Amino acid sequence: MAAKQPVAIVFDTFGSVVDWRTSLITDLTAYGASRGITADWPALVDAWRAAYHPSMDRVRHGQQPWTKLDGLHRESLDRLVAGFGIKDLTEDDLVHINLGWHRLKPWPDAVPGLTRLKSRFIIGPLSNGNVSLLLNMAKFAGIPWDMIFGSDLFGHFKPDPETYLGVGKLLDLRPDQVMMAAAHNGDLAAARSCGLLTAFFPRPSEYGPLQKRDYQADQDWDIVATDIQDMASQLGV
Numbered sequence: 516m517a518a519k520q521p522v523a524i525v526f527d528t529f530g531s532v533v534d535w536r537t538s539l540i541t542d543l544t545a546y547g548a549s550r551g552i553t554a555d556w557p558a559l560v561d562a563w564r565a566a567y568h569p570s571m572d573r574v575r576h577g578q579q580p581w582t583k584l585d586g587l588h589r590e591s592l593d594r595l596v597a598g599f600g601i602k603d604l605t606e607d608d609l610v611h612i613n614l615g616w617h618r619l620k621p622w623p624d625a626v627p628g629l630t631r632l633k634s635r636f637i638i639g640p641l642s643n644g645n646v647s648l649l650l651n652m653a654k655f656a657g658i659p660w661d662m663i664f665g666s667d668l669f670g671h672f673k674p675d676p677e678t679y680l681g682v683g684k685l686l687d688l689r690p691d692q693v694m695m696a697a698a699h700n701g702d703l704a705a706a707r708s709c710g711l712l713t714a715f716f717p718r719p720s721e722y723g724p725l726q727k728r729d730y731q732a733d734q735d736w737d738i739v740a741t742d743i744q745d746m747a748s749q750l751g752v
Contacts, residue, residue, distance in 0.1 A: 519737050521712050522688050522751065524632060525664055527673075527697035528649065530721040532618035532629075532640065532743075533656060534715035536725075538656045542615045550608065559724060566591035569751035571643060571672040583645040583667050584586075585738075589613045602636060616644070617651040621658060622718065628743030630659050631752045639664050641682060641695065643672045662686075674705030696746065700733045714746055 529535045530714050543556040561743055570587040582590075592613055596604060630636050639662035640649050642709075646665035646737045653660050664682055671677040682693050690710030698718040707713050714735040717729060738745035 521636060521694035522692040523637035523682065523686055524637070524640050524694045524696055524714070525682055525696070526629075526701050527699055528640040528642040528644060528652070529619075530718055531696070531698040531716075532625045532658065532717075533621050533652065534721070535564065535619050536617070538619040539563075539615050542611060542618055546611065550603075552601065552608075555598060557723075559595055559599055559601075561722075562595050563588070563591055564722075566595070567643075574635075575675065581670055583618050583648075584643055585613065585616070585645055585648055587615055602658060614651075617648050619652055620656050621656045622742070623723075624658070624742040624744045626657055628745075629746050631744070631747040632750065633659050633661065634692060635750070635752050636694075637661050637686065637705050639682075641673070641678060642666065647653065663706070673702060676705075676709050679706045679709040679711055694742075696738075703736055704734065707736075712737045712742065716740040716742050716746055 526532050537734050539560045540557050543600065547554055549554060557643050570591055572667055574587070589609070592609065596609070628636055639660045641664045642649055643666045647666045649663045649665050652658065653663070653749055657695065666678065668685070669677045669681040680690060683690050693714060694712035694714055695703055695706035696716070698716055700715065700719065703713040706717040715732045715736045715738070717731060719730050721728060737747050738746055740749055
């Protein structure tokens with residue numbers, strides 16, 4: 516059993532709990548076929564994800580007002596559709612495509628591992644997604660969260676400290692009673708700097724052939740696991 520036991524565990528979600536890349540490529544390929552629209556959907560999905568951090572940085576640096584992730588995703592999608600030369604998409608099509616982020620499927624270990632952890636700990640996503648996105652995703656994927664910690668609760672995106680520290684404030688817990696779990700070393704480094712416990716598990720196929728980092732832990736995180744099921748075992752659940 517891990518030496519340090521949290522009261523609450525919060526999870527990065529995109530890539531750590533859900534397989535955004537495979538989910539979106541599968542979803543959009545099927546939708547395009549149903550609408551008779553041909554596009555390089557894998558390339559669009561990769562470009563869409565590549566726009567994720569730059570779009571949040573514009574908000575973080577004051578270049579645009581606070582915007583929920585759904586809004587940022589839509590702004591990026593509109594630019595990419597034009598850039599990829601995808602024709603004949605209606606507004607309904609664009610709304611449906613943008614809501615693809617609400618329909619992501621979990622990694623195979625995620626729901627059983629989270630269900631085990633939920634039996635002892637408070638669990639929830641600490642994600643840059645907005646509350647409605649994360650709630651819809653949880654209903655779609657059967658993810659058993661106790662609480663949804665969306666970025667719009669804090670008016671900040673990770674890695675701003677207001678996000679990590681905001682969990683403890685909402686739950687009346689000290690930072691060291693909260694554990695951040697993620698497949699991304701950078702996320703955990705920011706959480707550790709705020710006093711949170713940390714747990715790492717790799718998702719080596721998150722970015723498909725574009726994966727370049729996070730194959731293994733790069734610090735001595737409180738827990739280093741193979742997946743969420745192994746994490747639960749290490750926490751004695």
